[in-house]
Amino acid sequence: MTNRKLHLKNHPQETELAGFLSGSLESKDMARVEEHIAGCPLCLEKAVSSYESVKEFKKKNKSIKSIKDWIMKKINFYLILAIISFALSFVAQRYFLQFLVATLILGIKWVVDSKSMKMLIMIHEAWKSGGEKEASRIIEKFDRPSFRI
Amino acid sequence: MRQKAAEEDPELITKCLLGDLAAWSGFTGKYSRLVYISIENRLHKIRQSLSREDIEDIRQNIFTDIWKGRKLADLKNARSLPYWLAMVSGNAAMEYLRQKARREGKECLSFDNEEQKDNLIDFLQSNIPHPGERLDIKEVASQIDELVDHLPLKQKLVLKLNLYYDKNYSEISGILGLPSGTVSSYIKRGKERLKAELKKFLK
Numbered sequence: 001m002t003n004r005k006l007h008l009k010n011h012p013q014e015t016e017l018a019g020f021l022s023g024s025l026e027s028k029d030m031a032r033v034e035e036h037i038a039g040c041p042l043c044l045e046k047a048v049s050s051y052e053s054v055k056e057f058k059k060k061n062k063s064i065k066s067i068k069d070w071i072m073k074k075i076n077f078y079l080i081l082a083i084i085s086f087a088l089s090f091v092a093q094r095y096f097l098q099f100l101v102a103t104l105i106l107g108i109k110w111v112v113d114s115k116s117m118k119m120l121i122m123i124h125e126a127w128k129s130g131g132e133k134e135a136s137r138i139i140e141k142f143d144r145p146s147f148r149i
Numbered sequence: 150m151r152q153k154a155a156e157e158d159p160e161l162i163t164k165c166l167l168g169d170l171a172a173w174s175g176f177t178g179k180y181s182r183l184v185y186i187s188i189e190n191r192l193h194k195i196r197q198s199l200s201r202e203d204i205e206d207i208r209q210n211i212f213t214d215i216w217k218g219r220k221l222a223d224l225k226n227a228r229s230l231p232y233w234l235a236m237v238s239g240n241a242a243m244e245y246l247r248q249k250a251r252r253e254g255k256e257c258l259s260f261d262n263e264e265q266k267d268n269l270i271d272f273l274q275s276n277i278p279h280p281g282e283r284l285d286i287k288e289v290a291s292q293i294d295e296l297v298d299h300l301p302l303k304q305k306l307v308l309k310l311n312l313y314y315d316k317n318y319s320e321i322s323g324i325l326g327l328p329s330g331t332v333s334s335y336i337k338r339g340k341e342r343l344k345a346e347l348k349k350f351l352k
Contacts, residue, residue: 013223014233014240015224015229017233017236018232019226019229021324022228022229023228024225024226024229034302034325035302038302038303038305038309039298044306044310046236046239046240049187049194050233050235050236051232051320052190053183053186053187053238053239054183055320056186056190057182057183057186058231060186
């Protein structure tokens with residue numbers, strides 16, 4: 001009992017607990033911290049809470065990045081082509097009219113593409129009301145093969 | 150992606166410790182969300198709540214303390230930064246609640262993890278054959294506590310994470326750095342042993 005009380009008093013520092021969770025402690029320190037948290041509810045609680053928070057943080061970051069990437073992919077493709085075509089209309093002046101027409105078509109494709117605009121508006125609305133979860137749900141819906149043109 | 154993040158943090162930490170305000174702004178921008186999540190998770194576990202303004206106050210205090218106290222220098226490895234920051238945020242939330250209780254002249258509450266107790270009680274209720282009979286679940290829970298404490302070290306830890314914290318195999322594997330096959334075997338063996346002891350106890 002005395003040993004147990006002594007053991008429970010020697011709580012590892014937060015930096016050590018964090019090192020344990022990230023697997024960056026030396027093996028003897030890992031063993032020491034592991035032995036301590038097995039018998040100390042306070043430190044085990046700290047470790048578990050920390051793990052859960054970091055897991056949630058990484059998941060949210062990943063979903064935000066993937067939503068942003070997806071939107072940028074959809075927006076940028078036709079827009080970039082339209083800009084390139086417009087620039088080429090000045091460079092290759094012999095084909096000025098052709099590049100200008102191509103710019104117009106690509107620009108109209110980007111703007112009038114009802115699916116893209118509808119998607120962007122729906123995603124924006126979903127994001128405003130339900131956050132990333134709702135936005136991801138809308139993206140998944142549009143990414144199903146039946147929705148592809 | 151994981152490797153890239155690990156490479157960015159050491160640089161960020163070094164620059165923050167050198168007093169680089171742009172790096173500090175990057176650090177707070179990158180990890181503010183983690184601080185919010187950690188505070189909210191901590192409050193959720195102890196069934197307490199705070200206003201958005203209070204949480205923002207805690208967040209400001211955390212980053213101010215880290216900057217002024219150069220606390221990033223205590224980190225031996227950049228990989229442990231997010232876990233350390235999550236713990237610091239949770240502690241800061243608890244301290245804020247205690248100070249708030251003192252200011253309001255309320256009793257300093259003991260912030261028990263209610264979820265932990267509920268998880269153990271759930272396990273017992275699904276494994277005790279006749280839950281309706283005169284039975285003190287709390288007495289049985291403390292018996293379980295005693296039994297788990299006498300298990301071998303790794304098995305004890307795995308079982309506590311599963312029974313008290315409702316963690317699944319992959320989460321336990323992530324926390325302890327054990328293969329999930331090992332975790333699964335520890336949980337199976339541990340639960341069988343507990344059920345057998347429970348039956349003896351209930352007789």
